[in-house]
Amino acid sequence: MANYDYDLFVIGAGSGGVRAARLAALSGARVAVAEEHRVGGTCVIRGCVPKKFMVYASEFAHSAKVAEGYGWSESQASFDWKRFLAAKDREIARLSGIYVTNLNNAGAEVIHGRAKLVDAHTVEVEGKGVFTTEKVLIATGGRPWLPETLPGVEHAITSEEAFHLLELPKRIMIAGGGYIAVEFAGIFAGLGVDTTLVYRGANILRGFDDDVRAHVTDEMKKRGVKIVLGCQHERIEKTEACIVNHMNSGAAIETDLVMFATGRAPYTAGLGLEAAGVKLAENGAVAVDAYSKTSVENIWAVGDVTDRINLTPVAIREGAAFAQTEFYGNPTTFDHDMVASAVFSQPPVGSVGLSEADARHKHGKIDIYLSRFRPMKTTFYGGDERCLIKLVVEQGSERILGCHVVGPDAPEIIQMAAVALKMGVTKPQWDSTCAVHPTLAEELVTMREKHVPQGLGAAA
Known part of the structure; x- marks a missing residue:
């Protein structure tokens, strides 16, 4: 490996790439990490961390109303968006700095710039030069997907903006029914924005349990979110006064902003993967x-760019498994079964299995x-x-295959x-656990009667 500039070159300094780079560098390997934006990736810079701060901010208005029911006087507090943004940006900068420090302390070199493969062992970083490497790890994550053929889509924003x-x-329309769309609908509604969520499918949160999906829909409506299903944009028109959302239902809905949260795509464009011979999925x-090895013997990939389970902790575990395998002589894979997930909707969801x-x-x-119960x-x-x-x-086996919670602290419970x-x-075994009273979570270990779906009766 002495013939190469580096033993490992990581493209992308998100959670998975940073974990892999740190562990590899701590083994004594010569490691470089290239990042075209800020170190920290989607989660820290433009994803789950800043979004969770926004969720926290948006919950206080509802909490103030609840407080009145507990004897507190009506709150006269007001929300300052710009002050929140400044505080959020300071915290994100702090966290990004910690990532850089950790990489430096481990002995890895951070190179700021967009990187692409020239061939399997050569990486070019824009404005920084060409480097050779024994191994390459692709950890570039994903980017928001937009329907580019939709007339007027240039007037829409994504979650990143x-x-x-x-x-x-004052008014926003959010297109999409996945967790990003649902979370931002709760955020904007909680901050006092007139919020409409439109989704082309029959119900939001595709992939989650159907009872969870229906329950979240009902509860979001109680929080003031207007949810329109079986509907999508035909075109977007921007006028001097507003944005007009022309829908396939024939409706023309005026808003001040339209946001598309219609999915994310693996970020592989312009990486030179074809030149290196790396195969892509459909x-x-x-x-x-x-x-996590690609079709090329010395190139690996972890995180959202592989589109396995697109969660930050999963990317971290995949990155760690790669480093253990390749730099510590400890062949390791990550088991993608029974990975818990959370939706920080309002109310939040916790799900596993x-x-x-x-x-x-x-x-x-x-x-x-x-x-189903009132807490x-x-x-x-x-x-x-x-x-x-x-x-x-x-x-037969009585093994629990799935657990789903919707309500306060659901993400904490599901862990x-x-x-x-x-x-x-x-x-x-589950039932043998004694309940903690009084808590919401105690319902998990006190359910004894089997649920019979409506309409089945004794035939179930």
């Missing part, structure tokens, strides 16, 4: 094996335990918000549930 708006709009993702529909397809006969906090002040807890259990499901917990 939403973090830098100069001022809050959707443009980098095709890899269980060890299979949905009811997927479980029936894969395992045949299953039992469902389902509870103690809501009941006290007469609110109408409801929580949902659902367990999907395989008949511990994921430990049990990963270990193959059964319903009797």
Whole structure:
């Protein structure tokens, strides 16, 4: 490897790339990391971290109303968007700096600039030169997808621009039904923006359990979000006064801003993957094996660019597994089964394992335990918000195949549930756990009656 400038060259300094680079450098390898934007990647700079700050900010208005039900006087507080943005930007800069420091302390070299492959062992960084390397790791993540053929789409923003708006709009339309669209709908509505969510499908949050999807829809409507299903844009028109959203339903809806959150695509354009012989999947993702190796012997890829499970902790684990395999002599793969996920909607969702529909397809006969209820906090002040807890259990083995929670602290609850499901917990073992009272989470271990879907009766 002495014939190369580096032992490892990482393209992309997001969570997965940074973890792999640090571990490789700590082994004594010569490591370089190229990043065309800021170190930290999608999650830290333009994704889950700043978005979670926005979720926190948007929840306070609702909390103030709840407080009145607990005897507090009506709040006269107002929200300052620009002050929030300044605080958010300071924190993001701090976190990005920590990533750079950690890389430097590990001995890795950070190169700022857009990188592309010249061939399997050669990387060119714009404005910085050409470098040779024994191994290459692609960790460039994904980017928002826009329907480029839609007339007027140039007047729309994506989630990335939403973090830098100069001022809050009075009215916004969000196109999409995935977790990004749903989270931003809750954010804007919570900050007092007249918010409409439009989605072409039959219900939001495709891929999640159907009971979860329906429950979140109902609860979001209670928070003031207008949800329009089975509908999509035909064209977007910008006038001096507003943006006119022309829909396929025939409606023309006026807003001040339109945001598309219609998915993300692997960021592979212009990376020179073809020149290096790296094969891509049909959707443009980098095709890899269980060890994250591409079709080229010395090139690997981790994170969203591979489109396996597009979650930050997954990218980190994939990056760590790569480093263990290639630099520590410890062949390691990451098990993508039973990975928990959260949607920071309002109310939030926590989910791990299979949905009811997927479980029936894969395992045949299953039992469902389902509870919908008003939590103690809501009941006290007469609110109408409801929580949902659902367990999907395989008949015979009684192994729990899926756990789904919608309600306050659902993401915190699901993390511990994921430990049990990963270990193959059964319903009797689950039920043997004593409840913590009074909590929302205690409902998880007190459900004893099987749920019978409406209309089935005794035939179920």
